[in-house]
Amino acid sequence: MAEQVGRDRLFVATRVVAVAILPFLVIAAVLLFAFPTRTGELFAWAIDPPLSAFMLGSAYVGGVLFFVRVATAHEWHRVKHGFPAVVVFAGALLVATLLHLDRFSANLSFVVWLILYATTPFVVAALAWAQRREDPGAHDPGVPDAETWRIPAPARGVLIVVGLAALGTGAVLFAAPDFAIAVWAWELTPxxxxxxxxxxxxxxxxxxxxxxxxxxxxxxxxxxAQLISLAAIAISVGAAWDDLRWDRPATPFFLALVAAALIGYAAFTVWCELATRRGRSAAAP
Structure with missing residues (x-):
């Protein structure tokens, strides 16, 4: 029987994949944060300096919360925008891996890494495609949602610009690593x-x-999830302060960006939560 659509459900397969991914994220985060100087033997490749390991670990920390919520949420629309992000992230790591196979360690961690990133972008993309019609709000923005607050256009515009800036910076780091190595806030390899x-x-x-x-x-x-990742980055910068290159203009820019993002995202989240609560109170009989 064909699936009914527009019911905002999370399929069992989506939950199962989320649960399957979680242990890998937890283990990777622990290895990168607890043993940043032993990544060559414990992780898939030797990462130096530790700040690079912490940056990757911060993504995994946020990913843990996200996939826990995928496994436990009741509505698809609450997590659906994370799936394209996971596809791009995992797909980029797969490409980076294939371009730099000589940098990886011949150990079990690399085998797991390769299997994970050779499958995750395709599996997550397939799940997102299968679930695409489950959110009625994606097709009819007027569908009532008792717990939703509409983000004002100016705030959305600012966050879209922030997203474009982050995506553009990430694209430069990925497509032009030689340029990034010369200007980035700490030492990088391709x-x-x-x-x-x-x-x-x-x-x-x-x-x-x-x-x-x-x-x-x-x-x-x-x-x-992004707030948790930003907090992890902020703590990591403090823990690996000596890794920063103060002779590069990107360093104060990066620090200011992390601080502004952490404060801004926290304030925005609190604002939206308060507005949502006011909306619930107004709708209550």
Whole structure:
């Protein structure tokens, strides 16, 4: 029997894949944050300096929250904008891996890494395609949602610009690593430049979802995940302060960007949550 559409459901297969991905994210985050100087033996490749390991680990930390919510959420529209971001991120890491196979360690972690990134972008893309008609709000923005608050156009515009900037910066890091190596805030290799670019793409792709969707409920989980990632980056910068290159103009720019993003995203999230609560109170009998 064909699936009914427009019911905002998460399919069992989507939940199963989320649960299957979670252990890999947790293990990778622990390895990168707890053992940043032993990545050559414990992780898929030797990452130096530690700040590059922390940047990748920050994406995994946010990913843990996201996939936990995918496994437990009741409505597809609350997580759907994270799926294109995961496809771009995982696809970029697959390409980076194939371009730099000589940099990877001959260990179990690399085998797991290769299998994970050779399958994840395609599996997640297939799930997103299968679920695409489950969100009625994607086709009819007027569908009532008791818990939704519509994000005002000016705020969405600012976040879309932020997303474009993050995506553009990530694209430069990925497509022009030699240029990035010369100007970035810490030492990069061609591989870590592309990996850092993939991390930045996550914010970019998520925020571009606001072009066609103004529901806060569609982004609440994703912004929570991004806040966790930003907090992890901020802590990482403090832990690896000596890795920063103060002779490069990108360094103060990067620090200011992280601080502004953390404060701005936190303030925006609180604002949206308060507006949502006011909306619920007004709708209550």
């Amino acid at each position: 591989l870590t430049s592309q990996v850092t670019g993939a991390v930045l793409s996550l914010t970019g792709v998520v925020n571009l979802g606001m072009v066609r969707d103004d529901r806060w409920s569609s982004f609440r989980i994703l912004f929570q």
